[in-house]
Amino acid sequence: MADRIITVCSGGEASTPRRLRVFMNTLGSRGDVEPFVALGVALRAAGHAVTLCTAERFRSFVVDHGLEYGFMSDGILRLAGTDEGKGVLDGGKEGVLDYLAKLRKLSAQALPMQRQMVRESWAACERPDVIVYHPKAAGAPHFAQKLGVPAVLVLLQPMYVPTVDFPNPLAPSLPFRSGWYNKMTYGMFTALIPFGTSGFTRGWREEAGLAPEPTSSSVLTQPDGSELLVLHAHSPIVIATPADWPSWATALGYWPLRAQPGWRPSQPLADFLAAGEPPVYVGFGSMAGKDPAALTQLVVAALAAAGARGVVATGWGGLRRAGHVPDTVLMLDSAPHEWLFPRMAAVVHHGG
Known part of the structure; x- marks a missing residue:
């Protein structure tokens, strides 16, 4: 997995003599953070400098594995742990209207936190050679555009890249196979993402002197429309790699984090x-x-x-x-x- 990141920054060579500065940006639960820690450990073992920017509650987890920690407040995660947040995560069991009201209230509370997290991530992004990011870290591809460095999107499930083989995991499955339907579900999903994230990236782009993000922007390209490498951290044995995936999308297998030497159970x-x-x-x-x-x-x-x-x-x-x-x-x-x-x-x- 580390080799693919290195290749992006070395003109297609599998190895490079220079020491890369890699900035990684992720947000979410431990399941969203641990694969990045595993990648960071592998990159560091290969001689590269790694900064992992994520919510503050994961600071010790990052540092204990020998990586540089980049600060990001964890207010959005605390919000998810409130009664309102739990109610939204629990689904619309109390009725659609009640659920939508809770979601609207939660979104209004979350927006300033999300804007702040973009600014905090940018503050931690010090002269990297490459930016590797989780899709929830919405500011990362914009940072790459500003700095003129490659961006690499990491997906833990095959949710973005269209294929005729299976539908987007969040879309309903049909009782029969339909390649046309399967492929369409990805376009519907990915087209909505820039609209959902622009509310907290638009202000940063203005501050950074970047033009407004084009309305045609896609989560599968960099904000300027250039090609984006998409790495999937799932096993091609569990989910076979679709034959119609483009060359810039690949599944590398799981990214396990090995137990730290010397760990003992209580x-x-x-x-x-x-x-x-x-x-x-x-x-x-x-x-x-x-x-x-x-x-x-x-x-x-x-x-x-x-x-x-x-x-x-x-x-x-x-x-x-x-x-x-x-x-x-x-x-x-x-x-x-x-x-x-x-x-x-x-x-x-x-x-x-």
Whole structure:
């Protein structure tokens, strides 16, 4: 994966003698950050300087892996953890009108935070040779245009590049195969993204002396219309690479982050694993549910009904200790998945 980034900045050569300065920009849950940390570790091992700009709550995660941290406030993530944010993430269970009202209110609160995060990301972007970014980091391709450096878009799922093979994952599937429909769903989705992000990138472009973004702008090109390299961090074995993908889009496989040397489990975790059969892991990472206590009780009841031991990871609050927890269930904040999962009988996770 690191080789493809290096190739972009070396005129097509797979290696380059000079040390690159790589700026990476991502936003979201840990699942949106960890692949970038893994890439950063690989780039650093190849001799390049890496700055990873992401929400402040991930600062220690970035620094502990030997990467330079670029500051970005995490107000937007705190907003997602409020009752209003959880209500939107939980879907429109209380009715469409109520859901739209909550979404409108949340969007109004989020807009100034998003504008601030673009400015903070720009402040951390110090003379890079290349910018690698998650689509939620909406300012990154505009920074690349301003600086005249290549931009590389990283997608964790095949959501943007059109294909006849399957529809956009967010679009409804038809009961029959339709290549025309499949391809169309991507255009509908990607055409809306610049409209959704321009509200918090427009002001920065004006401040940076850039012309307004063209109305024909696409998330699959740089803001000036030039070609954009799109790297997918999923396995082509799990999702076969479509034959009609263009040369600038590729799937490189998963970007795993190896356990840090010397990591040891806590004594309670080590004792629990040694005390019986492999347990079932249940954890929803950084996804915060609307009623974590009730969900935790449901998980505990399900484990009891299955006659299984369980390791329940509370993460960012999607699950929370509440009421009686039997000795067959261990509650913990978190543990490295690459260490923990091989020791489990099964894994239940939120999938993203």
